[in-house]
Amino acid sequence: MVATKKVGILGATGTVGQRFILLLADHPIFTIHALGASSRSAGKSYKDATKWKQSKPIPENVENMIVNECKSASFAECDVVFSGLDADVAGDIEMEFLKANLVVFSNAKNYRREPTVPLIVPTANSSHFDLIPHQRKIYGQDKGFLITNANCSTTGLVVPLKALQDAFGPLSHIIVHTQQAISGAGYPGVPSLDILDNVVPYISGEEEKIEWETGKILGAVNSDATGFDHLENTVVSATCTRVPVIDGHLESASIKFANQPAPSVEEIEKVLAAYTTEPQQLGCHSAPERAIIVNSLPDRPQPRLDRDLEKGQAVTVGRVRKCPVFDIKFTLLIHNTVLGAAGSSVLNAEIAVAKGLI
Amino acid sequence: MVATKKVGILGATGTVGQRFILLLADHPIFTIHALGASSRSAGKSYKDATKWKQSKPIPENVENMIVNECKSASFAECDVVFSGLDADVAGDIEMEFLKANLVVFSNAKNYRREPTVPLIVPTANSSHFDLIPHQRKIYGQDKGFLITNANCSTTGLVVPLKALQDAFGPLSHIIVHTQQAISGAGYPGVPSLDILDNVVPYISGEEEKIEWETGKILGAVNSDATGFDHLENTVVSATCTRVPVIDGHLESASIKFANQPAPSVEEIEKVLAAYTTEPQQLGCHSAPERAIIVNSLPDRPQPRLDRDLEKGQAVTVGRVRKCPVFDIKFTLLIHNTVLGAAGSSVLNAEIAVAKGLI
């Protein structure tokens, strides 16, 4: 590709920000141009401002970049701005960037429920980009727009659900249980005294996110592309726990289809394995070869063994079997800081470029 | 109590056997009289035969006891025999003991589905002891009998389910997800390479046990005390996983009641906290003061913090809340090697003594 897009990263010193930097280090169309963090970090070199906790070192070209405050003026040259900001500051900052006509891809929860802001999982509902013209109109921008990606656990869940919904029609009931990695809580995040030889059966706000976001993502853009038809007849119940795993959220789901008789285990495995998505068709750089990997071994997926498949951009599904209560149950794994966070944003941005929105 | 009962322990060198020894070390009515293990261990002192993995040392009076093979002749003087044998040998050995007119409390799965063998969780269905006269008749014994206790995860689940069923009538649907401790797999058990920084979403045979055993335990003894009325209208779907926790199985359950409208969260918490069981009423030594502990903190129960409450003989329940799909959901914790295994057997034996069966 010839043209290179300049990108900025907000919240660059945090866990999601560090993952953005790794994902963008050798990117064919994006080049890191500006870094934003809190005023405490502003003015420092990135190396001095961050507590780097990745197993790969800071890319050389980023080490000595000077960190800015998160003001749109410092990011005016950026074609794309990725936000890994915490929710307590993301609301104001991201809106200021949008109103400065900048393109923002956000990991924060603040605008996910906003009716004119798409909530996009790149391998599930990239069709929601269709709302951008309407959003630009609402906010009076000709270039800028704001896309959010979903909560990490929601992201893992909706990818196979979308494949099933496309193939077999609406899902009526979903009960899902998550076992979430500590990296999802950022740094310092989960104290070791809370999680060593332990499981914490609670993550604040997480269950509500899964139960609500699923309905927006699996819903369609309405007929005049001015909003989303939130699914009302797909009911989700989530239980979320934290486990002593570095990366990779494991989720167990039981599902009931609206249309009966429900498909067989074999039909479901076939549909999941064959699932193809728009970013793959568009040839996006970060698109996984397989959006869903079906693993037929009895004890998979496992976080440590499967999280890095497809560079963390796939969802691995295993243990597809009959559910005595609903129709089927299965286990899925998502890399929570790649597809579940920064990786979704990057792939969303690639889709937007491919669609000519940037 | 004046009279002291002599007890034997089969599978004494294994993980469950070690727990039996700790539980019986200073017991007011049971005294350890004989130890049984494989022929490889027979003839050795207990200290030399076992790889002791408990955080309390081997009781002094047990250290130098000589281990026997598991033949009834060596246990003829025992009033009670506790079996922590593995399933691959438990079947033949326990039957040989029963036919030698011995009283056997087994942790193995072999006879759980046997129509004339009670499957008893002491704080759920001690009424199932009523079948003993019939069982003795069947096997032609005047003194001996065989009781099994349930799978560790089933045990944790049925205690609150029984409380709810007693108070609010039958449960129609239960979806349960377990996060099970490594001690449940014995020693050497789970390789560390499989579980460090990982979760294994599969435990062979475990889901089937929960789904089936629940129906036997929550069912009633039939009218002429010759069998059990397995619940047919309570359907259970289980997903079982292994997590890097030493002791303590955590389970998340979603439940639908047959009778509608379902009880409120407050009514459920009240019923669980007030739940009283026969071994408590009989004043059994190992009975917990509270059979169910209701913890109202948002992030409890947790294995490391709650597993040792009531010396491991209680089930702790937390996070009782509305389920968007069913009626309610909650989280429970059971100490898998105490109430979930050896502790159930010991308490069952105390009940049998109190009922005059031994």
Place this chain on the structure above:
Amino acid sequence: MVATKKVGILGATGTVGQRFILLLADHPIFTIHALGASSRSAGKSYKDATKWKQSKPIPENVENMIVNECKSASFAECDVVFSGLDADVAGDIEMEFLKANLVVFSNAKNYRREPTVPLIVPTANSSHFDLIPHQRKIYGQDKGFLITNANCSTTGLVVPLKALQDAFGPLSHIIVHTQQAISGAGYPGVPSLDILDNVVPYISGEEEKIEWETGKILGAVNSDATGFDHLENTVVSATCTRVPVIDGHLESASIKFANQPAPSVEEIEKVLAAYTTEPQQLGCHSAPERAIIVNSLPDRPQPRLDRDLEKGQAVTVGRVRKCPVFDIKFTLLIHNTVLGAAGSSVLNAEIAVAKGLI
């Protein structure tokens, strides 16, 4: 014992404070009378002020005690004050208490190097209480005094070193390596992202503490009981690391004796096993039966299996063997929050009572 002493606990809501509360819950001579913490906690019930992280629940009589600020006026009725304060505030507060004629046992580092403040490991150098009359003179108190206990790792090391020094004369060189539990860093303390699947080879200030404190503890009270003869010819080199263990510091030491030929492995094991200390002779409630437990199994001590022996007040030593470079090497284990912290203070206070100093 008839007379009951009222005690206060400073830093009651922290990790060390929580351990003080557990150790003092059913104490025969001490009764918890007052709790102190930061102004943020003051005025709240203890239950609301603390994030309780122990596996035993908060004692009932403490749950609803109101927490005070750490001012001596609120502790005037206390016969003993235990301090689990952090170093950044301990200096001023403990001095204010001392000058208010109160008896203070401190876990903080602030006064350990003070020439007139004893640094006492109860099973190593309780003779250092002899300095109290001089200290009272210096600070103009007739009743109050200040005792510090040692750093947790130092404490584990000096117990066997004292036994060896007493038996075989001065030690010339000691190289020690520690693997320290996360509870030593308090709560929230070590982030889980730093320690899961990891070891951190650095603990700020820890190596210097071991290298210096050993010389004060193993030294004698000078002839007129006005100071301590710091050992100058015993040189210590320490390397300290943090490992994913909840409780229990493991230390490996190589030692050279000043007097040659050095004792044999057998002589050393014999001396360690026979080591008897003043609090044991005084019949102190918290004194371990064995101050040093010698474990001859090849792979012991281990934190999880041995830390709770003697209720955490012993040091377990194993792997005593020849060192190719020095004379001997061995491994030791100390429960860092019991004998390594709160347990030392409690036992020190019991010694002081037994000696008539309180």
Place this chain on the structure above:
Amino acid sequence: MVATKKVGILGATGTVGQRFILLLADHPIFTIHALGASSRSAGKSYKDATKWKQSKPIPENVENMIVNECKSASFAECDVVFSGLDADVAGDIEMEFLKANLVVFSNAKNYRREPTVPLIVPTANSSHFDLIPHQRKIYGQDKGFLITNANCSTTGLVVPLKALQDAFGPLSHIIVHTQQAISGAGYPGVPSLDILDNVVPYISGEEEKIEWETGKILGAVNSDATGFDHLENTVVSATCTRVPVIDGHLESASIKFANQPAPSVEEIEKVLAAYTTEPQQLGCHSAPERAIIVNSLPDRPQPRLDRDLEKGQAVTVGRVRKCPVFDIKFTLLIHNTVLGAAGSSVLNAEIAVAKGLI
């Protein structure tokens, strides 16, 4: 490179064997040609014979290769044979291969002490290849030879020691303490009940290996290239422990130089950072860019963050500082299954190719 060498892997289904397969999957000069394992695996496809525990999947071209027994006849076409065999079988098998005129690179301990078998750490003593002509003469081979690589912990230690010895002359005393990853014990290896919330202060035979192997590796080939001058005046004392870390051995060493005054910390860091080795000069594919990485952050190296640097072929050194007892102390990290095992063999084989020995 034009010519491609065919390689065989013995012990292909084990932990070291799996690492060989990953390292050789896309190798520019080696191509996997034959796999050997026990008779239990022979005849099966690799996929079915192994329990794959790597976070990357089995390379496609290896999945369906048929596993052979470890007999030289099946490996006759191999230019190089890598052995990841366990010590209990490696002795006979490797000798049979050598006598069949095959080139063997072994990870087993069996021939490390053999006077005519080089014990080579590729970034420390590749000069020991000079003995090959003599070895061939002894065993009557014209093409075949046998090279062993060192124990994983020894390997990490000798790389910086060699750099220091080259620059500052002989080392007189070394006291080293290791914290070793569970992958070093293979699969199933360390039971999780032994290592979760725990450290095991013992690894059978490990300390003796470090203490002896160091002297052979750091010694020179004798003047007529018929043997090695084992260092007699460099005394090593090792203590080895197992920690809950997946990959990466951490070691802390205290060192005394024979020549005094000893070099300063700065001189040592400079020498370590500048250390260059033969495989780098030969342009070997697997040679690290830096054989030693000096990390000056106070809390590094750490296994999880640093083990994958230079694809696991470097040793990372940190915390270089004065030792109060000896001259200096420092911490090092080695990836135990790459440079510490399979990676050493592969790099040794590349050196041998570059030297024209294969």
